[in-house]
Amino acid sequence: MLLLLLIFLLAAFTALNWGVFVQPAELSFGVATLQLPFGLLMLGLLVAVALVFILFAIYVQTGALLEVRRHTRELQACRELAEKAEASRLSELRHVFEVAAEKQENRQQAFEARLTAEVAQLGSGLRVSMEESVNSLAACIGELEDRLERDRRS
Template sequence: MKVRTLFLLLTVAAIAVFTALNWSAFMAPATLSLGVANVQAPLGLVMLGLVAFLAALFLVFVVYLQTSVLLEARRHARELQANRELADQAEASRFTELRGFLEAELKREAGLNAESRAIVLARLDQLDRDLRSAVEQSGNTLAAYIGELEDRLERGRAT
């Protein structure tokens, strides 16, 4: 259990014990002014009710805040994934286009022999592997950053 949660539970328990020990004082009637009229009511019970109301209001606010942060984080993650897929497709398309262009140029160049073509194609394959590796590393780095942000959000919500 986290320190803040423990502190909150201890505070609620202390208020409950204090209320139980002083119940007769809480229930003692008093004259309360409402501005336009005076009423007889137990002041302690009214104050206790106000504390409970404020605690419930705060709880609703915290739940709303956490829900909105969670929904926003999920929306960002979806957008990031869509952008990552779009970038991967664009890189693959460019590479395919480059490969087609180079192969057409190689065919056009009659002066190149088969050995030179094999060397160029091997180099092109190596560049393909390097590019795919770089894109994968970028994706992994991005995923790590997203994971770190999600962890920070989780820790922020938990505290």
């Protein structure tokens, strides 16, 4: 914006003083002397320097834009790599949890099977013990009945 203002002011100054700019003057170039409009020569040199400056600014801006683009691509690649690593870690963690849950389920099933077997074994042992007690009690009752009958007969 400031550059455009300066160009406008220079153009206005040149237009207002055009007569002075085109007035010929004797200029020495060291080996030769020429009759040229000094103002026009200086204006031409100013325009040439301004063009060189503008081209240099465009070159610097282009380099900066290319550098920003390269950094953006590198940043995107790093972001994708980090996302893949995070997904891999999450997948591995999920696998570890699944394996742990499967082991726990297997332990639970084994415990239930052992518990069921022990309960069944205790139940059959209790049945056998009850049968023996019933038989023993029946034998005792039978013996007592025999004694009572003998005592009644005698």
